Amino acid sequence: MVEPLFSVRGLKVALPDMTRKPLIGRAPLAEILKGLDFDLPRGSVTGIVGESGSGKSTLGRALVRLLEPSAGSIAFDGRDITHLPEAGLRPLRRDLQMIFQDPMSSLNPRRTIGSIIAAPLKQNGLGDRLKERIAEALQRVGLPQSFASRYRHELSGGQRQRVGIARALALSPKFVLADEIVSGLDVSTQAQILTLLEKLAAEMGLTVAFISHDLSVIRRLCKQVIVMREGRIVEASATDALFENPAEAYTRDLIVAIPLPEIDAGWLDVPAAAKAPT
Numbered sequence: 001m002v003e004p005l006f007s008v009r010g011l012k013v014a015l016p017d018m019t020r021k022p023l024i025g026r027a028p029l030a031e032i033l034k035g036l037d038f039d040l041p042r043g044s045v046t047g048i049v050g051e052s053g054s055g056k057s058t059l060g061r062a063l064v065r066l067l068e069p070s071a072g073s074i075a076f077d078g079r080d081i082t083h084l085p086e087a088g089l090r091p092l093r094r095d096l097q098m099i100f101q102d103p104m105s106s107l108n109p110r111r112t113i114g115s116i117i118a119a120p121l122k123q124n125g126l127g128d129r130l131k132e133r134i135a136e137a138l139q140r141v142g143l144p145q146s147f148a149s150r151y152r153h154e155l156s157g158g159q160r161q162r163v164g165i166a167r168a169l170a171l172s173p174k175f176v177l178a179d180e181i182v183s184g185l186d187v188s189t190q191a192q193i194l195t196l197l198e199k200l201a202a203e204m205g206l207t208v209a210f211i212s213h214d215l216s217v218i219r220r221l222c223k224q225v226i227v228m229r230e231g232r233i234v235e236a237s238a239t240d241a242l243f244e245n246p247a248e249a250y251t252r253d254l255i256v257a258i259p260l261p262e263i264d265a266g267w268l269d270v271p272a273a274a275k276a277p278t
């Protein structure tokens with residue numbers, strides 16, 4: 001059997017609970033993740049779903065080690081990264097990339113799209129042939145080369161999210177964390193972005209953790225699903241099995257909550273090439 005890209009055991013994350021911070025001294029810790037066990041298989045998209053506050057983003061941040069676990073272990077690509085200090089993480093950063101929910105706030109307004117895409121390339125010793133590499137990165141996400149000299153505010157929401165994807169994939173990472181990346185977009189733009197991510201993930205053999213509260217999106221994109229509630233995994237299985245026969249009432253409620261028109265509209269089948277990127 002191929003070793004999974006991530007192996008997570010007994011993962012706990014505790015964060016300061018600011019709502020209980022005394023006037024003097026530190027806030028007490030609140031346990032946000034309460035002991036998670038799962039693997040992320042290589043080269044496939046795993047969905048992470050659950051109600052708001054269930055700990056999805058905290059889990060994502062722990063995987064890319066923006067947070068340090070308080071207990072348990074995270075092995076990435078055969079290496080224990082649970083308590084690796086920042087210096088030790090640095091060489092791994094290029095393999096652990098993120099696409100953010102809101103590219104409006106994650107793209108620097110004062111820099112051109114070209115220089116935003118160039119930054120990680122330069123940091124990782126790929127500063128030669130920059131113009132060519134930027135053009136490649138833009139082309140990969142279906143944006144014209146001329147966008148290299150544009151600024152964030154000149155782009156639509158979908159175009160900005162394409163830039164976010166281009167930046168994350170510029171270094172051909174092993175892992176991509178995508179946290180609610182289409183929630184701010186209208187339905188047809190969502191479909192285009194998801195089709196693009198699906199295509200690139202397959203082409204590049206990416207391992208993706210796709211966080212969404214929207215099960216209809218998860219169903220289309222993800223091979224397996226982790227269902228979270230209150231900092232725990234309530235169910236984890238292959239996507240088809242989960243939809244056909246959800247083991248938990250909580251999962252059934254999430255499935256029932258999918259608005260019907262979204263299931264029936266076939267909205268995800270819009271071919272990416274049918275329309276210019278919006």
Ligand SMILES: Nc1ncnc2c1ncn2[C@@H]1O[C@H](COP(=O)(O)OP(=O)(O)OP(=O)(O)O)[C@@H](O)[C@H]1O
Pocket residue numbers: 015016017018030032050051052053054055056057058059213
């Ligand atoms: N920095 C923090 N300090 C303290 N508590 C936090 C912090 N970040 C998140 N939490 C708490 O941890 C819990 C899980 O939050 P998290 O953001 O991981 O949930 P989520 O599943 O991503 O929710 P959403 O769907 O709304 O994005 C929530 O109760 C939240 O209030």
Ligand SMILES: [Mg+2]
Pocket residue numbers: 056057058
């Ligand atoms: Mg979240």
